[in-house]
Amino acid sequence: MVASLINVLGFTTGAILYAMLLWMVVRSHPPDQGWVASSSDRLSLLTGVLGLFWNIGAFSAYGLPTLGLVEPSPLLMSFAFSALGFLPAVVVHSVLRSRGELKRAVDRSILYFAYALSFSSSLLHVVAALRWHLLFSPTAFLILMAGFAAVMIALLIDTRKTPGSSRALWVVALAVFAVSALHLSKHTGTDPWWLELLGHHASLPLALAFLHQDYRFALADIFLKRALALILLVCLVFGIYAFGVAPVVTTWTVQGGADEPMILMLLAMWVGTALVYPLIRSFTAWFVDTVVLERPDYDMLLAQASQAIAGQDTAESILEDLKGLIGPALCARSVQWRTVDTRNAELVQKVVTTTAHSATLFIPTVDMPQYAVSIAELEGGRRLLSDDIAAIEKLAHLVARRIDAIRTAHERFERDIREREISQLASEAELRALRAQIHPHFLFNALTTIGYLIQAAPDKALSTLMRLSGLLRSVLRSSPEFSTLGEELAIITAYLDIESARFEDRLSVNIDVSEDLRQLRIPSLLLQPIVENAVKHGISESRTGGQVRISANLTDADSEGASLRLVVEDTGAGGSRAQFASGRSRGVGLNNVEKRLNCYGKGTAQMQIISKPGIGTHIELVLPLKTIADPVVGVK
Amino acid sequence: MTAKLRVIIADDERPARSFLASTLRAFKDVSLVGEAPNGTEAVKLIEREHPDMAFLDLQMPELDGLGVVRLLKKNRMPLIAFVTAYDQYAVRAFELNAVDYLLKPVDSARVRATLDRAQERLEQKELRTENTERVRSAVEQYDKIVPHVPLERIPVRRRDEILLVPVRDIASVVADGELLHIRTGQGDRHTISYRLRDLEARIASSRYIRLGRGTIVNLDMIKRIIPLPGGTYTVVLTNNQEFKVSRIQSRIVRDQLLRL
Numbered sequence: 001m002v003a004s005l006i007n008v009l010g011f012t013t014g015a016i017l018y019a020m021l022l023w024m025v026v027r028s029h030p031p032d033q034g035w036v037a038s039s040s041d042r043l044s045l046l047t048g049v050l051g052l053f054w055n056i057g058a059f060s061a062y063g064l065p066t067l068g069l070v071e072p073s074p075l076l077m078s079f080a081f082s083a084l085g086f087l088p089a090v091v092v093h094s095v096l097r098s099r100g101e102l103k104r105a106v107d108r109s110i111l112y113f114a115y116a117l118s119f120s121s122s123l124l125h126v127v128a129a130l131r132w133h134l135l136f137s138p139t140a141f142l143i144l145m146a147g148f149a150a151v152m153i154a155l156l157i158d159t160r161k162t163p164g165s166s167r168a169l170w171v172v173a174l175a176v177f178a179v180s181a182l183h184l185s186k187h188t189g190t191d192p193w194w195l196e197l198l199g200h201h202a203s204l205p206l207a208l209a210f211l212h213q214d215y216r217f218a219l220a221d222i223f224l225k226r227a228l229a230l231i232l233l234v235c236l237v238f239g240i241y242a243f244g245v246a247p248v249v250t251t252w253t254v255q256g257g258a259d260e261p262m263i264l265m266l267l268a269m270w271v272g273t274a275l276v277y278p279l280i281r282s283f284t285a286w287f288v289d290t291v292v293l294e295r296p297d298y299d300m301l302l303a304q305a306s307q308a309i310a311g312q313d314t315a316e317s318i319l320e321d322l323k324g325l326i327g328p329a330l331c332a333r334s335v336q337w338r339t340v341d342t343r344n345a346e347l348v349q350k351v352v353t354t355t356a357h358s359a360t361l362f363i364p365t366v367d368m369p370q371y372a373v374s375i376a377e378l379e380g381g382r383r384l385l386s387d388d389i390a391a392i393e394k395l396a397h398l399v400a401r402r403i404d405a406i407r408t409a410h411e412r413f414e415r416d417i418r419e420r421e422i423s424q425l426a427s428e429a430e431l432r433a434l435r436a437q438i439h440p441h442f443l444f445n446a447l448t449t450i451g452y453l454i455q456a457a458p459d460k461a462l463s464t465l466m467r468l469s470g471l472l473r474s475v476l477r478s479s480p481e482f483s484t485l486g487e488e489l490a491i492i493t494a495y496l497d498i499e500s501a502r503f504e505d506r507l508s509v510n511i512d513v514s515e516d517l518r519q520l521r522i523p524s525l526l527l528q529p530i531v532e533n534a535v536k537h538g539i540s541e542s543r544t545g546g547q548v549r550i551s552a553n554l555t556d557a558d559s560e561g562a563s564l565r566l567v568v569e570d571t572g573a574g575g576s577r578a579q580f581a582s583g584r585s586r587g588v589g590l591n592n593v594e595k596r597l598n599c600y601g602k603g604t605a606q607m608q609i610i611s612k613p614g615i616g617t618h619i620e621l622v623l624p625l626k627t628i629a630d631p632v633v634g635v636k
Numbered sequence: 637m638t639a640k641l642r643v644i645i646a647d648d649e650r651p652a653r654s655f656l657a658s659t660l661r662a663f664k665d666v667s668l669v670g671e672a673p674n675g676t677e678a679v680k681l682i683e684r685e686h687p688d689m690a691f692l693d694l695q696m697p698e699l700d701g702l703g704v705v706r707l708l709k710k711n712r713m714p715l716i717a718f719v720t721a722y723d724q725y726a727v728r729a730f731e732l733n734a735v736d737y738l739l740k741p742v743d744s745a746r747v748r749a750t751l752d753r754a755q756e757r758l759e760q761k762e763l764r765t766e767n768t769e770r771v772r773s774a775v776e777q778y779d780k781i782v783p784h785v786p787l788e789r790i791p792v793r794r795r796d797e798i799l800l801v802p803v804r805d806i807a808s809v810v811a812d813g814e815l816l817h818i819r820t821g822q823g824d825r826h827t828i829s830y831r832l833r834d835l836e837a838r839i840a841s842s843r844y845i846r847l848g849r850g851t852i853v854n855l856d857m858i859k860r861i862i863p864l865p866g867g868t869y870t871v872v873l874t875n876n877q878e879f880k881v882s883r884i885q886s887r888i889v890r891d892q893l894l895r896l
Contacts, residue, residue, distance in 0.1 A: 439693075440722030445652070448721065448741040452655035504650050541697045542676050543648070573697065576788060613788060 007062045010201035017207035022048030024211070043094050050090065051203055053083040069173060076128035080121030081136045088148050089118040110154050117147035130500035135394065146522040229277070236280070237273055245269070267519065298391035301329055304397055306402075314401045319363075319371055322399055324363075326375060333377035339369040351393045361392055365400045367407055414510050422599050439532075442498075449502040464501045466495045485552065485564075486518030496548065499535050506534065506545025513552040520564055522623060524598055530568045530593060530619050538572025538617055546571035546616060555622070562625045569618040574611045590619075597621070640667040641754060646678035646704065647671075647693035647719065652740060655717065656691060658668065659744050666751060675699025676798045679707050683796070687714050690753050691738070694720040698800060699791050702775045704725075706829065707793055713721060713768045715754050723781040733774035735767075779834055787838040792818065792826040801826060803839050807857040807873050811850035821857050823875045845892065847871060848882035854882075 025044045057080020060073075092114040096107045121140035128137035139142060192268035245265060305325050309318045319337040325334045340362070353360045358376035365371070373396075398539070412413045446468055453461030470496040494508045527550070534548050555563045580590070590609070597605040604624045643666055648654040653671055660666050664876060669685045672678035675696045681688055682704075692701035695838050699707075717736040720726055730737045737751050757763040789800040801820060810817045811832040818826040836844065844852045853873060860872040869881040869889055881889055 358824045445649070445720035448655055449651040451741040452651035452658075455658055456651075456654065500759060502649055506648075540648070540695065543697045576786070579786060579788070617751075 006201075008059070010204065011059035011062065014054060015212070017204060018048050018051035020057055021207055021211055022052060039393060041137050043090055043097060047087065047090050047206075050087050054080050054087070054203060056080070058081065072132045074129040077136065078125040080120075081125045081140070082118075084203065085121040085125070085144055087206065088119040088144070089114040089153075089583065091206065091296070092148075092151055092155065104432040106158060110151060110158065114148070114274050117151070151390075156229050171469075176447065181246070193245065214599065220592075224417075226283050229281045230290065232280050232284060233273060233277060234450055237269065240269065280391055298388075298394075301325060301391065302394055302398065306398055308403045311401060313406055315365075315371070318399055318406075319373065321500075322373060322395065325391065326373065326395070330359075330375055330392070331378055332358075332375045335373060337371050337373045338373040346384060351396050352389050354389065359389075361391070361396050363396050363400045363403065365403050365407070366398065367404070371403075372493040378491050396591065403536055405573050430563050442532075445502055446498050451496070453501065460501065464498055466534075467497045470494050471498070481524060482521050483520060483524040485513065485520045485522050485566075487525065488522060488527055489513060489518065491525075492528060492550065495528070496535070497575060499539075503535075503545060506542075508545075508547045509540050510549045511551075513550065517552050517554070517564070518615055520625070522564070526593055526596060526621070527566060529590070530621075531592065534568055534570040534617065535573065538570035538576060541573040554625075560626075564623045565627060566623070567618065569616060571616040574613045575612055576611075580609060580611060593621075599624075639862060640665055641689060641758075642667050642669045642687045643689045643691060644668070644670045644672065644681050644687045644714075645691045646673075646675065646681070646696065646733060647691075648674050648696045648699070650695075652693065652719075654744050656738075656747075659742055659747055660691075662744065663748065663751060665755075665763070675701070678704050679798055680796065681706060682714060685711060688758055689715040689717065689751075690871070691717050691719055692716055692727050692845070694723055698789070699798065700776060703791050705771055705775050707798060710768060713771070715757060715764070715767055716771045716888075717750050717754075718790045722731045726778055728780065729774045729778040732777060733770045735774045750866060756782075776831075776834075779838075787835075790818070790826075790828065792828050799826070804843070804853055804854075804856075807875050808851065808853045808877055808879070809835065814871070816837070819875060821873075821875055843887065847885050847889070848867075851879055853879065855874050855893075858893075862891070 016541065022045065025048055057077060061077050061080065089111075093111055097113055121137070121144045124137040124140035124143070128134040128140070249262065250401075305322065308321045309323065312318045312321060323335045323337060326332065345419045351362050351364060353362070358374060358378065361373040361375065363371040375392075446464070450461050450464050450468070453464060455490065471491060474491050474494075492512065493509075494505075500507050500509060531550065539545050539548065548568070552563050555565050590607075594607055597607055604626075606620075606622045608620045608622075609617070611621075640780060643660060644662070645656055647651055647656065650673070653673070657671060660668055669687055670681045670683045674761045675738075676688070676699050678692065679699070681687075687754075691702055694701045699868065700892040703715060705713070715736075717738055718726065718730060719738045719740060719742065721740040729739065732847055736752065736753065743811060757767055768784075778832065785893055787803055789802055790806070792799050792801055801818065801824075805820045805822070806818055808819045809820045809832060810819075814831075816828050816830050818830055830849060834896060836846070839893075843855055845855055846852050858871055859874045860868040862872065864870060864880075866883075868883055871879045871881060871889075873879075874883065
């Protein structure tokens, strides 16, 4: 009786398990691939079909007669037994498959042998059914048993170097099969219940193993949590009844008491179980998640993540950290991040987008560029459940806020540095200009010239003196960051007048700048050091002197990229490349000009120097009107 | 009454020259025997006129005041007073060596004091030679402390002329006591009084290599390098000069020139 009950229950469970396996294989199949995309999927599918067919067939053979319904059909049964016979071959196929692409001849021969065994046994079953109306052929089972025992040994030897536990699992499944086959071949119907269980339902562990191996998370979510909760509840109720209620009731009935307390007790238990059930459910959920599946504690994960990214200072390193955390937490084999174009609107709306085996996590930062993290190849048939999604969504927001914070800080920092640099350069330029124009050399030489002129040409002396005081005044006045080209040229003219008096006919000056260009804004005292260099290095170092020419014109005058081109050239001594390099590296005049050009023009303004010893020097500045008219940062 | 002090002035700027000249003319005991508009002229003038004293401007094109002093022969050297508008380095070197200098615009009282000192020195021979030594050491010291731009031309004497030899034309420089023998790529020979180490510091060092204690050669003018037994080399230049490379420098030659 017990044996029959176990048969009915076992085959039902088996049918359900294999149906589940079948369903999961079908469901987890990527929809964009064809039906026969992956052979491991095909094997799982085959396992499911065979197992289901066997269990249904066996149920009709052993379960239904017990319930007194119908007699089993021998042909149908032979098919069911054939299905059972093919299962071990499929399992062998899976084992071999998991080791690679069946490249070795040994692997292939084992596989062919296994399938040959299964095929011959099913042939025997069918023959037995047709000829003798037997439910199965004992010979077939003997063949199966002996054959698969040999296959098992061969496999054990063959796969002994394969790492991992899956080998053991499959081999155990195979062993159980052999037992099952052994029992079936001598079936008499009078075996004890445990032998029935062991023999007839040897396919159950296989289904469970498959489910655990490939669809661990799905199995746990769908089946394990609920089943465990129910079992716990039943145990609890049974325990209370057996050890608490039953004795009381027995004594009560013996004493001939009324029914009301009994009903009360029943009600109490009913209410009690209803109250306890949620607790039990959350306990089993916790148990399955942390103990069975080792799923991460998301609060911990978030805390860990915020701690890790707090120490990082670039978006890239934060995303790398995120990769490192998400991968193990979600059992994802591949986690990649990339920058995304947020004009792609569908990505923006959803932080987490999931498909069967992967998910895309969008990091919603305020500024561009934004990032997406693709999580792919989830292991163990894992799909992302609502709590996973909620957790990684939180994680995405956490990361986005951190990146925003870093960017803001970075931006502010850069702006600070830029401002400081500009103001420093400006004051440096001022100082330098002071030193340049009231350069002691210049000043004392000018005074010497005036001293001479007082004796030789008092009028000229007076006008030169006026030039000098004008120049000093314009330089000493706190100069603004920008002035007009005209104002700059006025200072330069004063300077050149004084130098002409000093060098006399060795220095001639030619300034060719049209009146409308003189209205343009340019950084103040930008040209001055260049002109000064022309005199100091070009004229004073040449015995015969030369001419200093200053000219300005507009390039691409009508277009957006119009630029002011300023040329300062002299026909003086000139210099070699090495001399200019050494001058610039020592941070005199030209170096300062170059730095300021970089600051204002953001790399669009240029300076070009052409110089030849004995011929002269030609320095050209190109200032885009945009950056001149609209300076990057104004300095107070 | 002693004889008048014979002086010359060298300055490339006419106003400055005239200003100093008029200051000097105001003194009765001074006779201005010549003015030079640049260093080369100044050397010629000094050689011709043998003045007692020369007022040399420090900043002159091509050959400056210090260059003039370097080119003058020891026994032809007059008393020197440098004139500068503002040159901290020169002033420091002069102060340290107690060499006379004037600051522009020149002050008549200061000129007077300089002239007085000059008179005194002229009367005592040993003071005069001492002064010459001081000027030379001040010039040397100045060379050391001033940050130089790479030297482009080297002034050399040739009989009555001064040639400016472009540094890139120099094939080799060989030290010989206090003198340096220079050979150009064209084979011209020049001799200057300078220290090899100082010259090496003032020319673009990446274009020259030392072959021994007293020899540097222009890398661009090396024609052949012949290995010798014992790991040293002989270097042949385009002007067919040959130099043996010292043992220590051979290693450097190997590392710098003979490795790919």
